[in-house]
Amino acid sequence: MNIGIICEFNPFHKGHKYLFDSVKGEGDRIICVMSGNFVQRGEAAAVSKFERAKTAVENGADLVLELVTPCATLSAQGFAQSGIKILENTGICDSIAFGAECDDVDALSAVCEEIRAKDSEIRAALADGCSYPAALRKAVDSPLLDSPNNILAIEYLTCTSLKPIAVKRIGGGHDSDDVDYSASAIRKTMAHKAELKNCERAVLYRLRTMSAEDFADIDDVSEGLENRIAEAVKTAANLDELYDNIKTKRYTHARIRRIILRAFLGITRETDREPRYLRVLAVGDNGKELLSEIGKNATLPVVTRYRDAKQAGGEVLTQFENECRYTDIYALCANEVLPCGEDMTFGLKYK
Numbered sequence: 331m332n333i334g335i336i337c338e339f340n341p342f343h344k345g346h347k348y349l350f351d352s353v354k355g356e357g358d359r360i361i362c363v364m365s366g367n368f369v370q371r372g373e374a375a376a377v378s379k380f381e382r383a384k385t386a387v388e389n390g391a392d393l394v395l396e397l398v399t400p401c402a403t404l405s406a407q408g409f410a411q412s413g414i415k416i417l418e419n420t421g422i423c424d425s426i427a428f429g430a431e432c433d434d435v436d437a438l439s440a441v442c443e444e445i446r447a448k449d450s451e452i453r454a455a456l457a458d459g460c461s462y463p464a465a466l467r468k469a470v471d472s473p474l475l476d477s478p479n480n481i482l483a484i485e486y487l488t489c490t491s492l493k494p495i496a497v498k499r500i501g502g503g504h505d506s507d508d509v510d511y512s513a514s515a516i517r518k519t520m521a522h523k524a525e526l527k528n529c530e531r532a533v534l535y536r537l538r539t540m541s542a543e544d545f546a547d548i549d550d551v552s553e554g555l556e557n558r559i560a561e562a563v564k565t566a567a568n569l570d571e572l573y574d575n576i577k578t579k580r581y582t583h584a585r586i587r588r589i590i591l592r593a594f595l596g597i598t599r600e601t602d603r604e605p606r607y608l609r610v611l612a613v614g615d616n617g618k619e620l621l622s623e624i625g626k627n628a629t630l631p632v633v634t635r636y637r638d639a640k641q642a643g644g645e646v647l648t649q650f651e652n653e654c655r656y657t658d659i660y661a662l663c664a665n666e667v668l669p670c671g672e673d674m675t676f677g678l679k680y681k
Contacts (some may be wrong), residue, residue, distance in 0.1 A: 331358050332620070334492065336397070336482075338365045338513075341520075342376050342385045345429060345501055345511040350390040352497045353427040359392040359616045361423055362410055363413045365402035366653065367524075367660035368595070370409050372587025373455040374663035376523040377609055380676060387614035393621070395420075396609035398649060399656045400601050403588050405462045406478075406549065407516030408603070410485035416605050418490065421627030422620070425493035426486055431477040433498035435487075438480065441472045442487040459552070459553035461582045522665050526591065529662040530569050533594045537563045537572075540593060547598045550589050555581065606649045607633045609643065610678055634678045 333353050339346060339362075348454055354360055364386065366379045375382065383394035401412035417423040432438060445452065448469040455465035467475050474480045479499060501511025508513045517523060526533060540563070545556035559576055565573035569590070576586050592598075609631050613621065625632055631642045639650035654673040661668035 334417035383612035427495040
């Protein structure tokens with residue numbers, strides 16, 4: 331069975347290894363769809379996508395595909411939908427596995443059906459400026475929606491018919507201080523990591539060149555939030571101050587961080603958010619075999635290097651070159667500034 335996992339591995343920890351070991355039986359193969367160099371919490375990934383993909387295959391993944399930045403920095407709903415599209419477009423994925431606070435697929439599916447039935451109420455709440463988790467909770471009265479990984483799991487179930495495999499998360503919860511099972515706790519202990527704060531003045535410079543109308547063209551900006559952002563940008567001396575000055579009960583810190591990151595990267599509502607290719611970041615023990623099967627069954631082109639994107643041309647090339655630009659910007663987020671061109675020169679290594 332080919333098992334899909336949508337992930338960030340920011341960074342990889344024992345909980346991720348536990349998920350791999352829990353779902354992978356003899357003859358099974360794991361296909362990961364992983365965020366690139368910028369992640370869903372609106373930050374630079376602590377470790378580059380190539381290093382995180384390498385760690386994943388060293389721990390049991392067979393193939394790691396990239397979730398491009400315009401998709402990886404969406405809210406939970408967009409993040410889930412984009413990841414699912416990539417898995418489904420491989421043409422060979424049989425199931426999707428995920429870690430969640432609740433491992434009862436029937437219970438998660440029941441909430442999923444209620445969300446479908448109340449779609450208009452959720453959209454209305456979002457239009458009023460509610461965060462996505464708040465909009466869900468407002469429409470659907472279920473404690474399962476109080477946990478972030480449950481929300482992602484439910485989103486997966488909402489947008490795919492792939493067979494679900496739920497694994498109960500172990501160790502400390504989301505944003506706990508458990509350095510074995512919490513990515514946020516591990517990031518706090520890392521002496522050398524990439525951070526948006528490492529190019530803070532560049533971010534503030536970019537934002538100070540933008541008008542309220544420019545901010546209105548960024549996803550998740552509504553209900554006059556563009557004016558609040560434009561005013562906050564004028565006085566903020568650092569990113570933390572900026573986030574705090576924009577924050578209200580209506581807008582979560584994660585939503586604000588995503589907006590600011592997308593503004594900095596130049597990702598607007600017009601930016602293509604439809605996955606246009608299958609970008610291979612790393613291959614494991616069964617990776618060459620999987621790539622051969624995907625090559626025969628995929629409905630999107632497989633890209634392992636720049637030449638593949640160039641040959642495909644059109645939307646594939648445009649999206650790939652945009653991703654190269656985001657990687658070059660990510661190079662400024664490292665502790666020591668890195669040169670441009672890593673995406674262009676990256677060569678796939680087979681185990």
